Amino acid sequence: MNLLPTTEQAEIVSVIGEFLSSEVPIRRYQETINLGTPYSAALWQQFVKLGWFGVSCPEHLGGSGLGIAEEILLAREAGRQLISPTVLATAFTANLASRHDQAGLANSLINGEKRVAIALATKEDNYLMFDGGDADYLLTCHDNKINLFPAAAIAKAETLKGTDESVSLTRTTLTGTPLLKNIGESDVMRLAIGLCAVLTGIAESACAAAVSYAGEREQFGQPIGAFQTIKHLCADMAVRNEAAWSQCVYAGLSLQDEHEDATRKIAAAVEMSARAALENARTNIQVHGGVGFTVEYDAHLLVKRTHVLSSLLDSLIDRRKVLLKQ
Amino acid sequence: MNIQFSPDDQLFREDVRQWLADNRPREQRPSVADLAACREHDTAWQKTLFDAGWAGIAWPEACGGRGLSLTRQLIWYEEYAAADVPPGGWKSVCFVGLAHAGPTLIACGEDNHKAEHLPKILDGSAVWCQGFSEPGAGSDLASLRTRGEIDGDHLVINGQKLWTSYADVADFQELLVRTDPDAQKHRGITWVVCDMKTPGITIRPIRNMAGESEFCEVFYDDVRIPLSQVIGGLNNGWRTAMSTLSFERGTAFIADQVELEHDVVKMEQLAREVHIGGRAAIAHDEIAERLAGLKAEVIALKAMTYMSISRNSNQDLPGPEGSIVRLFFAKLSQRISHFGMELLGADGLVYQGKHEELVRTYLFRYADTIAAGTEQIQRSIIGERVLGLPKSR
Ligand SMILES: Cc1cc2nc3c(=O)[nH]c(=O)nc-3n(C[C@H](O)[C@H](O)[C@H](O)COP(=O)(O)OP(=O)(O)OC[C@H]3O[C@@H](n4cnc5c(N)ncnc54)[C@H](O)[C@@H]3O)c2cc1C
Numbered sequence: 001m002n003l004l005p006t007t008e009q010a011e012i013v014s015v016i017g018e019f020l021s022s023e024v025p026i027r028r029y030q031e032t033i034n035l036g037t038p039y040s041a042a043l044w045q046q047f048v049k050l051g052w053f054g055v056s057c058p059e060h061l062g063g064s065g066l067g068i069a070e071e072i073l074l075a076r077e078a079g080r081q082l083i084s085p086t087v088l089a090t091a092f093t094a095n096l097a098s099r100h101d102q103a104g105l106a107n108s109l110i111n112g113e114k115r116v117a118i119a120l121a122t123k124e125d126n127y128l129m130f131d132g133g134d135a136d137y138l139l140t141c142h143d144n145k146i147n148l149f150p151a152a153a154i155a156k157a158e159t160l161k162g163t164d165e166s167v168s169l170t171r172t173t174l175t176g177t178p179l180l181k182n183i184g185e186s187d188v189m190r191l192a193i194g195l196c197a198v199l200t201g202i203a204e205s206a207c208a209a210a211v212s213y214a215g216e217r218e219q220f221g222q223p224i225g226a227f228q229t230i231k232h233l234c235a236d237m238a239v240r241n242e243a244a245w246s247q248c249v250y251a252g253l254s255l256q257d258e259h260e261d262a263t264r265k266i267a268a269a270v271e272m273s274a275r276a277a278l279e280n281a282r283t284n285i286q287v288h289g290g291v292g293f294t295v296e297y298d299a300h301l302l303v304k305r306t307h308v309l310s311s312l313l314d315s316l317i318d319r320r321k322v323l324l325k326q
Numbered sequence: 327m328n329i330q331f332s333p334d335d336q337l338f339r340e341d342v343r344q345w346l347a348d349n350r351p352r353e354q355r356p357s358v359a360d361l362a363a364c365r366e367h368d369t370a371w372q373k374t375l376f377d378a379g380w381a382g383i384a385w386p387e388a389c390g391g392r393g394l395s396l397t398r399q400l401i402w403y404e405e406y407a408a409a410d411v412p413p414g415g416w417k418s419v420c421f422v423g424l425a426h427a428g429p430t431l432i433a434c435g436e437d438n439h440k441a442e443h444l445p446k447i448l449d450g451s452a453v454w455c456q457g458f459s460e461p462g463a464g465s466d467l468a469s470l471r472t473r474g475e476i477d478g479d480h481l482v483i484n485g486q487k488l489w490t491s492y493a494d495v496a497d498f499q500e501l502l503v504r505t506d507p508d509a510q511k512h513r514g515i516t517w518v519v520c521d522m523k524t525p526g527i528t529i530r531p532i533r534n535m536a537g538e539s540e541f542c543e544v545f546y547d548d549v550r551i552p553l554s555q556v557i558g559g560l561n562n563g564w565r566t567a568m569s570t571l572s573f574e575r576g577t578a579f580i581a582d583q584v585e586l587e588h589d590v591v592k593m594e595q596l597a598r599e600v601h602i603g604g605r606a607a608i609a610h611d612e613i614a615e616r617l618a619g620l621k622a623e624v625i626a627l628k629a630m631t632y633m634s635i636s637r638n639s640n641q642d643l644p645g646p647e648g649s650i651v652r653l654f655f656a657k658l659s660q661r662i663s664h665f666g667m668e669l670l671g672a673d674g675l676v677y678q679g680k681h682e683e684l685v686r687t688y689l690f691r692y693a694d695t696i697a698a699g700t701e702q703i704q705r706s707i708i709g710e711r712v713l714g715l716p717k718s719r
Contacts, residue, residue, distance in 0.1 A: 001635075002328060003629070003632050004636045006327065211715060231718075232706070232709065234715060235705035235712075238650060242633070242651070243626045243629075243654055246630040247622075249327055250329060253329040257329065271622035323617075324614060
């Protein structure tokens with residue numbers, strides 16, 4: 001038992017972390033908020049080169065043959081820089097396809113030819129699709145189930161103004177039948193734990209931003225981080241990070257090892273990571289004062305993306321029911 | 327990253343489980359009202375554990391331990407918490423010796439100190455207490471004033487300690503005294519082993535809010551301690567104390583962390599039994615939501631415990647991250663017991679009979695955010711030593 005990354009895993013994280021912070025840093029939103037097409041073809045190819053989409057796919061399909069541990073390590077890094085949900089959905093679907101005898105589909109995702117956007121069912125029998133501008137497939141989340149549709153299944157699409165302006169939002173209705181049959185609970189849980197890791201990355205990003213600002217910004221002749229009220233807010237953020245990340249690892253590995261209580265552990269991961277992301281994102285704004293409330297700064301986006309991801313998670317798992325099941 | 331226990335670990339787990347099932351004491355631990363009886367009970371049980379090879383599982387072999395991994399120690403705690411056995415962790419009078427005095431001696435003591443004290447800690451023949459806090463020195467521990475003056479080959483101690491848990495049943499004490507009053511406040515302190523039977527020591531128990539006297543005031547009047555009992559060097563006691571505190575905040579409460587899981591199970595049972603407004607408490611949305619939250623948190627506490635064991639397996643001294651888990655545990659333990667108290671409603675006003683234990687736990691939990699460093703101090707440690715924020719001016 002060891003919850004820390006191995007040397008190889010730490011190496012992957014450092015390469016990915018450096019790539020994201022130089023090519024798609026969260027700071028990018030301070031310059032332009034890129035609606036519609038999430039990432040240029042060239043940028044997408046950089047993800048491909050890093051092996052992002054095939055991280056947990058078998059090597060004969062062009063993947064790296066790694067597992068859930070690496071998936072969540074990547075997802076956490078993605079959360080830290082607010083990477084598009086389309087990147088995550090594409091990587092998840094590549095793995096899903098590879099395990100459901102869809103080698104061709106998996107391959108086209110791994111090599112960057114195709115993309116998958118994620119969509120959330122609403123009460124009105126339609127879907128809210130995030131960053132789906134040029135997606136080829138749609139991964140829908142609905143009543144503790146997921147389905148994969150081709151983009152051709154989109155019958156109607158209406159662009160909406162989203163609360164989270166860093167992802168595009170489209171209301172869609174779908175026709176036809178899904179591509180993959182028998183997507184089971186463990187697949188749904190695999191998507192869920194990935195999203196929990198993204199939320200944890202958001203929580204950590206918020207904490208890092210707050211700590212850095214608290215060390216620089218001076219008032220009353222000293223850095224605001226020297227004031228205990230601010231320091232203690234930051235300490236509470238660190239506690240939430242530790243709880244969320246430890247639980248993500250514990251739950252993710254339980255799923256990997258097919259423990260019978262994996263779903264329960266994932267429900268706990270949902271609770272801890274959603275709470276950490278929202279509380280930390282909120283605290284980060286508070287620590288920044290006025291600038292945290294502006295649209296030019298990225299603090300507000302952490303709050304907004306958290307709402308998107310939490311809603312997706314709510315549609316994947318009934319956290320309370322699972323936790324209270326005897 | 328893996329959560330697999332090796333086949334050897336699994337065998338070890340089986341052994342522990344079987345042994346506990348066969349050997350657990352059938353009688354109840356005496357009430358804390360009778361500390362002497364508790365001592366007798368706890369030390370006899372510790373002797374039994376020692377004889378069976380369950381003491382000092384992760385202590386080095388040279389120090390009388392088994393020299394096994396922290397993971398094995400964790401397995402022991404997990405099985406221990408799951409079995410119906412006397413309370414472990416800080417509810418046992420052997421706690422200080424096993425959880426931080428022993429580890430401090432291992433880290434900072436000389437061979438003769440280890441040889442003299444460690445075997446007695448392990449087999450339960452010596453009970454330890456911690457004489458750090460004073461009336462004027464709580465959170466600001468380094469302002470302590472109890473004097474230690476050198477007289478020949480002895481330190482002569484005068485002053486007072488406060489909140490010393492189990493002092494009146496202890497044989498030895500980790501004692502912090504000021505040996506150089508002219509030095510800067512962190513520099514003139516010495517960590518010394520005080521034999522509690524030395525003439526000149528007066529102990530007065532203090533009753534806590536749960537109505538028990540587990541902690542005491544201790545007065546020192548020309549108490550002579552051989553200089554050979556100084557650990558980590560004269561005037562270097564702050565460093566030794568920091569290692570004591572890193573064990574106290576890092577690994578000492580693993581048993582309590584593991585046991586908290588069972589408190590939540592009890593609360594869930596209670597929420598199914600107790601009726602509010604004609605329905606089981608758990609049928610109320612708000613109560614179900616809170617309970618689900620607590621269950622998630624207690625699962626996460628276990629994950630955090632695993633994470634800290636993973637970290638501590640690679641380092642000799644637990645790092646400041648220990649304060650993160652300590653703070654999370656303390657706040658959670660209070661929320662859980664408070665939840666139980668709310669479920670009880672008027673029944674919680676009766677401090678005897680069916681719910682006495684639950685009420686006692688509730689009252690006792692108030693100490694969790696004070697003892698071993700208050701929650702405010704833990705936050706400052708996290709802020710400054712984990713996150714690197716500036717110190718207050
Ligand atoms: C059940 C129990 C058992 C104990 N057992 C032992 C024992 O065996 N041996 C031993 O030596 N001690 C023991 N203690 C003492 C414990 O370590 C102290 O109570 C603790 O360190 C706090 O010190 P204090 O009580 O003097 O409170 P104070 O330090 O006076 O604190 C009072 C309040 O002020 C806050 N405060 C103080 N300084 C700061 C600061 N810099 N920033 C922000 N807030 C601050 C505190 O957080 C607290 O809320 C025990 C305590 C309890 C409750």
